[in-house]
Amino acid sequence: MTQHFLQVEGLAKRFPGPKGKDDLTVFENIHFGIDKGEFVCIIGHSGCGKTTILNVLAGLDEASDGTVIMDGKEIYGPSLDRGVVFQGHALLPWLTTLKNVEFGVRSRWPGWSAQQIEEHSTKYLEMVGLGSALHKKPSELSGGMKQRVGIARAFAIQPKMLLLDEPFGALDALTRGTIQDELLGIVQATHQTVFMITHDVDEAILLADKIMLMSNGPYAKIAEIVEVTMPRDRTRSTIHHDPQYYRIRNHLVDFLVNRSKDFAGAAAAGHDARHPPVVRPGLEGSAEVVPMPAHLQSLSAKDADRPAPLVSKASA
Amino acid sequence: MNAKRPWLAPLLSLVFFAVFVGLWHLGTKQTVGEVIVDPEYAALIGAAAATGGQSAMPGPVDVAVKLWEHISDPFYDRGTNDKGIGIQLGHSIARVLVGFGLAALVAIPLGFVIGMSPLVYKALDPFIQVLKPISPLAWMPLALYTIKDSGISAIFVIFICSLWPMLINTAFGVAAVRKDWLNVARTLEVSRLRTAFQVILPAAAPTIMTGMRISVGIAWLVIVAAEMLVGGTGIGYFVWNEWNNLSIANIISAILFIGLIGMVLDNTLARLGRAVTYKE
Ligand SMILES: Nc1ncnc2c1ncn2[C@@H]1O[C@H](COP(=O)(O)OP(=O)(O)OP(=O)(O)O)[C@@H](O)[C@H]1O
Numbered sequence: 001m002t003q004h005f006l007q008v009e010g011l012a013k014r015f016p017g018p019k020g021k022d023d024l025t026v027f028e029n030i031h032f033g034i035d036k037g038e039f040v041c042i043i044g045h046s047g048c049g050k051t052t053i054l055n056v057l058a059g060l061d062e063a064s065d066g067t068v069i070m071d072g073k074e075i076y077g078p079s080l081d082r083g084v085v086f087q088g089h090a091l092l093p094w095l096t097t098l099k100n101v102e103f104g105v106r107s108r109w110p111g112w113s114a115q116q117i118e119e120h121s122t123k124y125l126e127m128v129g130l131g132s133a134l135h136k137k138p139s140e141l142s143g144g145m146k147q148r149v150g151i152a153r154a155f156a157i158q159p160k161m162l163l164l165d166e167p168f169g170a171l172d173a174l175t176r177g178t179i180q181d182e183l184l185g186i187v188q189a190t191h192q193t194v195f196m197i198t199h200d201v202d203e204a205i206l207l208a209d210k211i212m213l214m215s216n217g218p219y220a221k222i223a224e225i226v227e228v229t230m231p232r233d234r235t236r237s238t239i240h241h242d243p244q245y246y247r248i249r250n251h252l253v254d255f256l257v258n259r260s261k262d263f264a265g266a267a268a269a270g271h272d273a274r275h276p277p278v279v280r281p282g283l284e285g286s287a288e289v290v291p292m293p294a295h296l297q298s299l300s301a302k303d304a305d306r307p308a309p310l311v312s313k314a315s316a
Numbered sequence: 317m318n319a320k321r322p323w324l325a326p327l328l329s330l331v332f333f334a335v336f337v338g339l340w341h342l343g344t345k346q347t348v349g350e351v352i353v354d355p356e357y358a359a360l361i362g363a364a365a366a367t368g369g370q371s372a373m374p375g376p377v378d379v380a381v382k383l384w385e386h387i388s389d390p391f392y393d394r395g396t397n398d399k400g401i402g403i404q405l406g407h408s409i410a411r412v413l414v415g416f417g418l419a420a421l422v423a424i425p426l427g428f429v430i431g432m433s434p435l436v437y438k439a440l441d442p443f444i445q446v447l448k449p450i451s452p453l454a455w456m457p458l459a460l461y462t463i464k465d466s467g468i469s470a471i472f473v474i475f476i477c478s479l480w481p482m483l484i485n486t487a488f489g490v491a492a493v494r495k496d497w498l499n500v501a502r503t504l505e506v507s508r509l510r511t512a513f514q515v516i517l518p519a520a521a522p523t524i525m526t527g528m529r530i531s532v533g534i535a536w537l538v539i540v541a542a543e544m545l546v547g548g549t550g551i552g553y554f555v556w557n558e559w560n561n562l563s564i565a566n567i568i569s570a571i572l573f574i575g576l577i578g579m580v581l582d583n584t585l586a587r588l589g590r591a592v593t594y595k596e
């Protein structure tokens with residue numbers, strides 16, 4: 001097996017069940033790899049364990065089983081190598097925007113002078129368009145601005161890898177679009193390695209190189225890995241013109257609406273958790289109606305009376 | 317509602333005050349004139365005392381005159397039993413501040429440890445539960461017996477009564493710090509000491525300040541009673557002494573000053589509290 005920059009092997013998370021009952025297995029047998037400079041999104045229904053996986057990668061939570069290896073070293077505890085953008089921005093409300101970013105920068109480069117720290121932090125805040133809000137407290141910022149500060153704080157420590165937990169979940173569509181563009185620009189410029197959780201199919205297609213589809217829990221799995229085969233220089237305004245876009249989108253929606261349930265537990269027999277199927281829906285089929293890819297059809301053919309779902313149903 | 321008439325509330329306060337003083341004046345005026353005096357009794361104890369001039373309830377004018385005496389010369393010192401009210405208040409304030417300060421030095425670090433460690437919390441909880449409801453004055457005899465100094469005993473009593481609100485609020489504030497903020501510090505590899513001072517302390521500061529405000533309020537309540545017991549100096553001793561002198565006007569003056577100082581202490585801590593409060 002080729003060694004990826006980040007290698008997740010056999011990850012599992014179990015919570016002790018209520019007295020007398022079995023343990024609750026949120027997910028198990030999670031294997032995946034992320035290469036340097038890759039942008040990977042993970043999509044799945046609420047409660048399937050995405051945040052738990054991210055927290056394990058961040059070192060904030062411990063898995064019940066399995067290992068995570070980054071850059072040849074096993075992950076143990078949190079580290080400045082992995083920057084985290086939290087779901088609820090998690091800014092320190094008593095500090096100004098600038099001080100919030102400086103808080104991390106000081107920790108990353110303890111030897112720096114106050115001026116160096118300020119210059120570096122300011123640079124990253126300007127990068128996310130907050131140059132004019134350096135001395136505002138988080139309570140004086142809009143939701144989108146707060147999230148930008150969180151992003152600047154994570155980028156400013158120049159981590160080897162960035163972990164984002166639904167960073168734009170709480171934002172309105174317009175603000176979300178703007179920040180997505182910013183993130184896209186920064187990531188394209190810095191070749192940052194990113195692992196991101198999202199509920200937004202369009203967001204995933206716009207930003208990601210690979211989208212991991214997670215089946216419903218308990219016993220959630222990485223059902224398949226969708227490669228986004230469109231050229232990397234996408235923008236939000238032109239991406240809709242690419243016919244691949246709709247094929248990928250239909251494939252994702254179909255998974256979320258129809259197929260994500262069937263992977264749980266024993267129903268997933270025949271699914272190789274170590275090597276989840278990699279699919280490129282952008283390159284196959286027509287844009288209007290996409291039947292399930294052949295290898296997956298054979299998979300779900302196991303429940304006999306269930307016809308292969310068509311995507312047009314889901315996106316109607 | 318009254319945004320257009322900001323003077324309305326103060327005006328109403330003045331009206332209430334005037335009504336109160338008026339009733340007080342009427343109530344005290346009548347009794348003085350109507351007392352029927354047995355001449356023999358009057359001869360025995362002195363006319364003024366017998367007619368109630370000394371011991372009867374003083375009117376607002378008498379109190380105002382006394383108040384003015386105290387304000388115009390607050391710091392005179394004519395021996396043990398005759399000191400200016402400023403000196404007495406000064407002693408009380410000093411005791412409160414020393415006792416309260418010592419309590420803060422113990423309660424805040426200890427509260428930090430309790431708030432951060434569920435184990436320490438569980439281990440200390442029974443002691444706190446038993447010690448907290450004890451009236452601070454119940455410690456007084458024990459303090460006098462062991463310390464053998466009335467002044468320090470009073471400070472000890474203040475220390476004990478200030479301890480609990482600060483301890484409990486600090487522990488609560490520290491334990492309730494948002495997990496997200498601690499996780500931020502962890503992912504940024506911020507040292508434990510820096511996390512304590514730059515994340516936990518500012519996050520818990522408003523709760524800690526609330527505890528301090530409650531403590532100083534209780535301390536100011538308790539100091540009067542404590543000084544009545546230990547005697548010597550202080551506003552509590554002053555009140556008790558004037559009771560023995562049957563000088564009701566002095567007692568009322570002292571009560572007013574106690575209230576005013578209490579208000580100043582409370583406002584000061586409320587202001588400090590606002591300074592460390594943050595909006596989320
Ligand atoms: N302390 C706990 N004890 C028991 N079960 C837990 C605990 N913490 C989380 N879980 C369970 O673990 C599962 C995964 O939670 P997680 O937060 O990772 O979901 P998620 O995929 O991020 O969901 P969402 O999309 O809603 O954020 C949930 O079903 C939750 O009920």
Ligand SMILES: [Mg+2]
Nearest residue numbers: 050051052165
């Ligand atoms: Mg989540």
